[in-house]
Amino acid sequence: MSEPLQDLQDLAGRHIVLGLTGGIACYKAAELTRLLTKAGATVQVVMTEGAQAFITPVTMQALSNRPVYTSTWDAREGNNMAHINLSREADAIVVAPASADFIARLVAGVTDDLLSLLCLARPRDTVPLLLAPAMNREMWSHPATQRNMAQVQADGAHVLAPASGAQACGEVGEGRMQEPEELLQGLVAFFQPKVLAGRRVLITAGPTYEAIDPVRGITNLSSGKMGFALARAAAEAGARVTLVAGPVHLETPQGVTRLNVKSAQQMLDAVLPLAAAHDVFIATAAVADWRPAQLAEHKIKKDGSGQVPQIAMSENPDILATVAALPQPPLCVGFAAESQDVAHHARQKLQRKKVALVVGNIGPATFGQDNNALLLVDAQGDQPLPADGSRAPKLALARALVADIARRLPKA
Template structure:
């Protein structure tokens, strides 16, 4: 079910005894890496409490059509736009009938009308209700109207809560989750944990001054978004930048090189690929003043000490992940990049010439050469978003090759 990683699943729950299985379904979807929000009908709340689903999903449960806490008071539109998949489990006979009629008399049916996401129904009802020609006609009409935008998961056959035996049982949560996952393509990094550093670091001189660099974080943030789109669980460790973190990416904000190293090391137990795109300050002041340093003499001396090397420390760690470094150079780019690749024990290194004004720091464009082992590949100037997708594809390919070599 790796395809569910980073996907937004809106789970609709209708009134029926099978509603109790929705709790386990939420747990399975979350474990697979999906973000889950829940919409309940009034009938559903008679069988299972919203508090249970809120605790399991980590999000407030929605049940009111008119939500004063929603942006602009139109929660149904926000939820409809948010979802990658609208999954209704259980889907009762009553709900299916109302959906077929185009009813919008509660939050769940209204979201179904407003969403452009695929809708999947997991029917659950008595076997006689399922066999009823009206129910079958409703299902057939829904499939005819919605076409490829509607999916039917089940129902299964077996013993029912009323004692009857026959079709109408809701599929088990695990099977529903598997069928939901099959609706999405598998990404190159599906199921992997990727940690990315981005942006500059700030090394304090006093409470108002610091040493830093011109890194905007744009390249690292673009790589984080591309890795997310490739199916990875992404943790972005970011220095101070002014751009928003990509959606569906866990962002940790740090200031100094030592902060960044601490955050990076804390992630290694669950990290498969580490991409060090941050421009970490090589040096910091030996001491930082507790109060603002007043201007007095015509000159001032600062004693600098070397900062820890974040990517080299990660690459030397006993829990070492597949490690990718970056080299921002102003001359002899290939020579310095190859040296860093070997000296820091990296799997790959991405090098670019930051002396060029139209690429690199603060620019929306970049051009790089990637080095690994005895190979290299150059990428001509393009947007950082496009380049990020190319880099993620190359990194994923090299990672898979490394894994295959280690297992053979």
């Protein structure tokens, strides 16, 4: 997984207590600390005795630039109450890795080390506890562990669920701690306002590919980045998100259900049965307007005559207009990727397709880029995003657009 963009400083001003318990996944905590600090957070590391068998406090101190705490009786605290002071200073306590033993002791309220003690002593209404379990697949699936996971969540902890994959013991299965980049995304998402909690959002993203013959086709330069950023932002905002993606090479955002398609017709076939069950439909995909009327059975070859083959074209279905015309449509948001006169063309699209909002942008200036400038066009007028007309990271724009869409929804 590539490193996530850090220029948003998503955790600026946040103070994170990062707890490490005994497990080989401690090596990932070093990278997690680096990513947290790059995202703007300050990180205070607390380690159990077991954790110190896998990674040293020296390493964690160097990465966090703060002294590491390992003992309940640490005399550096003036009142000798590290468990009180550390928990009161935190915006969140993150335990990564959280071993089966540590989770069991949290459930039982056993506090025989500093980390479990400060978790118990934290102000539960203001200092959230996030757990990233890490253990062998048999340990994870054991009924005792599953009972403990249910109880610790009932007690108020938030679980960053483990992934399935190769484990240090040589086995393969669930229980592997999430990668540092995934944990960072999970923590960032935790802090985002849940303006779409309980809502269902359907998004299309990327280009479509319209085949001419078995080896050639018609497509465009859309990278899908804006649509994927919107999927991530909507999921961060608490929505259940379904992403219908054209042919792109992007990782699926956390918590998002992804359906892969190629052509415009395939995209419509995926979207139409789902649309009515969603609260919002965001048509970010750059759908080809036309397709070859017939698919050649074999590759079309040059014959040396210099004659260009004539390819008859058919108009593709209009996915956004089709959804907007449903008897009970979701709130429909369209995108207009233009090369000129963005406001004019976006308003025409708004009126022609009878949707609530069209988001305009200059396609050639944004395809494949990590930043963009948008123009929000609705019945009331035009609004640039950002407000000063400058460019901004697509994820920042996506979060602002999600907040705007949430304000347009009727109260649940």
